Amino acid sequence: MLALCCKRLYLFIGDSLHTHTRRLAHSKFHTSIRFQKHIDRDNGPLTLAKVGFGCETEITKNKKPKAFAANLESGVKVPSIKTKIPKAKLKQVEKNPIDPNSAPFAPKTFSELGLSPHLLETLEREGLSLPTDVQSTAIPTILRGHDVIIQSYTGSGKTFAYLLPILSRVGPLKEAQNGEGVTETRCIEAVIVCPSRELGMQIVREAEKILGPQNRKVVQQLVGGANRSRQEEALRKNKPIIVVGTPGRIAEISASGKLHTHGSRFLVLDEVDQLLSFNFREDMHRILEHVGRARSNTQAKRVERQTILVSATVPFAVLRAARGWGRDPLLVRAKTVLSLDSALALGSLSPSPSSSAITQAAIESLPPSLKHYYCITKLQHKVDTLRRCVHAINALSVIVFMNHTKQLKDTVFKLEARGIKAAALHGDLSKLERGTTLKNFKSGELRVLVTNELSARGLDVPECDLVVNLDLPTDSVHYAHRAGRTGRLGRKGSVVTICEEPEEFVVKKLERQLGIPIFACEFTEGQLVLQNNEKKVLEQASVGNSL
Numbered sequence: 001m002l003a004l005c006c007k008r009l010y011l012f013i014g015d016s017l018h019t020h021t022r023r024l025a026h027s028k029f030h031t032s033i034r035f036q037k038h039i040d041r042d043n044g045p046l047t048l049a050k051v052g053f054g055c056e057t058e059i060t061k062n063k064k065p066k067a068f069a070a071n072l073e074s075g076v077k078v079p080s081i082k083t084k085i086p087k088a089k090l091k092q093v094e095k096n097p098i099d100p101n102s103a104p105f106a107p108k109t110f111s112e113l114g115l116s117p118h119l120l121e122t123l124e125r126e127g128l129s130l131p132t133d134v135q136s137t138a139i140p141t142i143l144r145g146h147d148v149i150i151q152s153y154t155g156s157g158k159t160f161a162y163l164l165p166i167l168s169r170v171g172p173l174k175e176a177q178n179g180e181g182v183t184e185t186r187c188i189e190a191v192i193v194c195p196s197r198e199l200g201m202q203i204v205r206e207a208e209k210i211l212g213p214q215n216r217k218v219v220q221q222l223v224g225g226a227n228r229s230r231q232e233e234a235l236r237k238n239k240p241i242i243v244v245g246t247p248g249r250i251a252e253i254s255a256s257g258k259l260h261t262h263g264s265r266f267l268v269l270d271e272v273d274q275l276l277s278f279n280f281r282e283d284m285h286r287i288l289e290h291v292g293r294a295r296s297n298t299q300a301k302r303v304e305r306q307t308i309l310v311s312a313t314v315p316f317a318v319l320r321a322a323r324g325w326g327r328d329p330l331l332v333r334a335k336t337v338l339s340l341d342s343a344l345a346l347g348s349l350s351p352s353p354s355s356s357a358i359t360q361a362a363i364e365s366l367p368p369s370l371k372h373y374y375c376i377t378k379l380q381h382k383v384d385t386l387r388r389c390v391h392a393i394n395a396l397s398v399i400v401f402m403n404h405t406k407q408l409k410d411t412v413f414k415l416e417a418r419g420i421k422a423a424a425l426h427g428d429l430s431k432l433e434r435g436t437t438l439k440n441f442k443s444g445e446l447r448v449l450v451t452n453e454l455s456a457r458g459l460d461v462p463e464c465d466l467v468v469n470l471d472l473p474t475d476s477v478h479y480a481h482r483a484g485r486t487g488r489l490g491r492k493g494s495v496v497t498i499c500e501e502p503e504e505f506v507v508k509k510l511e512r513q514l515g516i517p518i519f520a521c522e523f524t525e526g527q528l529v530l531q532n533n534e535k536k537v538l539e540q541a542s543v544g545n546s547l
């Protein structure tokens, strides 16, 4: 019975939250003290309270189960629950109202997260009915107006974790469910920044997938390498509501006065740890200063901009930046929401940028289902070992990482000479060449994509079943981001590092730092053969995994 009440409660929560927040859509959101108190509890299971539902005083004082939705603004009452539970039964519910602090928040569908009905229909149409863990936690927290840092392992659905609440609040899906037509005076309400063109175009595609072909003009890409005057023309003509781009191009067009983001309500920094690197510093400073800032000739008050930072790895620098860029940002992970202070207190974020903190972040970013191997060979035999590895694992979609762009072409040439369809992806390619290469790889026309670190950040090719390090990654974070290109959203995936004898100690160091077994193997007669006692270790490890 209680479970049924919970279920109905969640559904009404979604509606009441939605109705409620719709009314508050333009009013000031701020973290209610009560909400902070909830989430600063221990790092226990995710509860209604921890994602912002539930106000004890309303329950204990009146002993009546009111809609579980924290007052986002004092004095604003949430609509009381219009439950369908028969009167007699309601008595029972009144007798033991659900305590939001202990009621587990374990939504099974998107409809329990407070997204707009129109958006839910679209997700259904796209065959997306089940939120991932990080989406279940991030979506209600963002809908409640909080600044957040979203951290979850690669391929766990972080893009939708921020896109869906934004599309629920701005653009045609929000207006459509108000029954209003699309208003004429559209301004840029969300700015999404990412470090690479590929990731930028991928985010645009994910947004277009949800918005549908009739709303293609709502999102505009502003990535480097594309034709700037065409982008400026599109901004003027289409009046997009969401822009997605790389820091340099966004800052450049903003400085030219052709990009007006002072009214933007959302700023998303995807792969934020990369965006903090030195070469983006100036552009990022401009973006942070302008997005969601009223023009100087009006009141220089900042609109209620929500700042959303996203990455699989959240080193201390991100933590420090988040404090300065946001208001009481919350650390959102799969099944947990923590304030930064309690994250530090619980040791889940180290205050010092020590290597252990960075490695900890890398460990958390690794998809759990991956199998890791390494194979020793001579430098001149690396490409042939790669060929044998691809055949032994029978991989159909392989991403190969190298550290220097000039080596990529040579590797592609050698693979093609051995009958494997391959192509290189790197920054020197034109936008068209990169797009075509990615399209051919995703369609399966190309079996191997040889690339470097930056082009691959956030790259999402669900079919990728093998990642090969032909050059060693520089540290555990790079290893983790490379590995995360496979095993997307819980799929199986293998990671093979091909190195020379003198480099074996580096692999062993990565194995210790990441706390994962990386099995020594070789590829003979079309098989992956484990070295000496690795077989036993692998059996133990797989038993461990299956437990």
Ligand SMILES: Nc1ncnc2c1ncn2[C@@H]1O[C@H](COP(=O)(O)OP(=O)(O)OP(=O)(O)O)[C@@H](O)[C@H]1O
Pocket (backbone or CB within 6 Å): 128, 129, 130, 131, 132, 135, 152, 153, 154, 155, 156, 157, 158, 159, 160, 206, 311, 312, 457, 458, 459, 460, 462, 484, 485, 488, 489
């Ligand atoms: N709830 C869902 N149900 C089904 N598929 C989903 C869901 N959420 C996301 N996906 C798909 O899973 C894939 C990975 O999502 P996404 O790229 O957002 O992961 P990520 O965590 O951002 O990865 P990375 O850290 O590499 O950027 C995408 O193809 C996306 O369309």
